[in-house]
Structure formats: C-alpha cells, structure tokens
Amino acid sequence: MLPTLLTISALLTSPAPLSAGVARWEKVYEAAASDGHVAAVWAVDRDDWFVAGKWGVTHVTKAARESRGTRSTVAGLFGENAKSVFALGYDQLVLHFDGRTWTEEHNVPTQKRRPRDYDDLVHSAFYVPGDPRGTLMAFGPHAVLERGVDGTWRTPPESERERLSSLAEHGPADNPAGCRGESWFWLGKDLAWFVCQDRRSFIFARGQVSPKGRIPRSCSTQTRAAYADGEIYLSCSERGVWRTDGQTWRRLPRLDGDAPAFAVSVADKCVFVTARRTVWRRCEP
DSSP states (O other): OOOOEEEOOTTOOOOOOOOTTOOOEEEEEEOOGGGOSEEEEEEEETTEEEEEETTEEEEEESSOEEEEEOSSOEEEEEEEETTEEEEEETTTEEEEEOSSOEEEEEOOOOSOOOTTOOTTOOOEEEEOTTOTTOOEEEEOSSOEEEEOTTSOEEOOOHHHHHHHHHHHHHOOSOOOTTOOEEEEEEEETTEEEEEETTSEEEEEETTEEEEEEEOOTTOOOOOEEEEETTEEEEEOBTTOEEEEETTEEEEOOOOGGGOOBOOEEEETTEEEEEETTEEEEEEOO
16 A cells, blocks of 8 residues: 555644643653554654654644655654655655655665564664765665765665765764764764763764763663754663753653653754653753
C-alpha cells in the first residue's frame, strides 16, 4: 500500500495548558501500541513539531495534526528550519518536508530483513564540513547516502563511503589533546557535540572546538543530543535528560514514571523528549 496523508487524533493527547511561571513535563503525544516506540522528535517551536516511528512521521501544529504513513520505519529526523525537514529510516528511506508537503526522495525496500539487520538503515544527517557544495549526507551504522542538487540520493563509491562513514560517526580527526572520541552527535550545519573517553565534552562549531565540561558519570549511555542558545541537552536513557549551564551539567526533573529518555529536541524555550510511546514537553515561562 502506498503511503498516505491523513489527519489523526486518536494517537495524540491534548496537552494541558501551561501554568504561569511553572515549568513541568506534559504529555503531548502517545503512539498506539501497534506503532511501537517513538523513535524521534524535532521541534520548530513549542507549537510546531514533528514526531516519527514505525507508522511514519507526524507533524503537529496549532492548526492541524497530520501523519504521513510510510512503507518503512522512520528512525530519525533532521530539521534545518520549518520548510526543510528530513525523515530517515529503514530501507534507506528519506522523506523531505518543504513546509507544505512530504516528498519521498529515496527508498530501497529490502525483500527480507534479518532481526537486528541495520545495513539498510539511515537515521541521522549532516553537512560535510568545509565542503563548498554544501553536501548533505544521510547515514546509519553502515549505509551512507549523498544528496544531489536535484534532491536525488546516491551511495558513494566504497572508498569514499568509508571516509564519510567515519566522518559521520567520529567527526573530523583533530580532537583535543588526550581525547579519544567516544560519542559524536551532529546537531546542525557545521555544528556537533562530542564526548571523550575521560568524559570531557566539546562543541564543534565551524571548525572550532570549545569545552562543555565533563558529562555525569551516571550518563554512560548517551542516546541523542540537541543544542539551543549555546547549551547542550542530552538524553541518557534511564538517567533522564541533562543540560549544560556553561561547563556545568545539570539534570532536568525526571519524566513522569521515571521513563527512559531517548530522543530530545529543543526550540522556543521548550524541551521535547521521547520515552517509549510518548512525547513529553517542558517549557520555560
């Protein structure tokens, strides 16, 4: 069955109004049991955001709530602005939202997938640093795709694929002294955040590296990161969500039920976090 565009309401919860002067977590989305866990969230502002998973991708605004069904599971979202959002997933799925409609730019369905087979998965994207063409890459554990100026995607030659895969997973080679990179997260164009083996962390911005303090010892599993106003927001699975205040790390209040945090996005003084089948939002006044 081909993907469809439909308005949904049964899978979304109506958020409670914000209490003046109080920042708290509120449930703003819950997927149906058949749709499994929510895989990704990306926010434009507090009332305009995207959520994705097995069912496809859903766009939530004050005016409408619409879902784009997909043949393949969506595993990640990469947003540039309100008129350019990419949904990425299995079978090398790439969808692009231009502010009005979704276009399937790439999809190579696999006839039969083995359990835990990630060869055809793309879940994140980044612009190649220093590339004058502004080349956008989508990547996963093994797959790497390059977007052309016409919106089509191709797999680079093997030698180039290996270089780009290393760049996607580990960033440029020039790490600070004594730093063996453990985790690297691309956060935007020429923007990333990474962690060393000794828990030191740094922001990479336009080729410059700046320290962001040591991550908490308890945050041994980092799942996703986000950036806003010079600060990093980090989801640490069962250890919740943390953010920097300069080079100091502070933990945000726990989610209801102490659910494990997976994906995180920040916009308009609001933090969005996915936990199992739910999206939570916490906004500063």
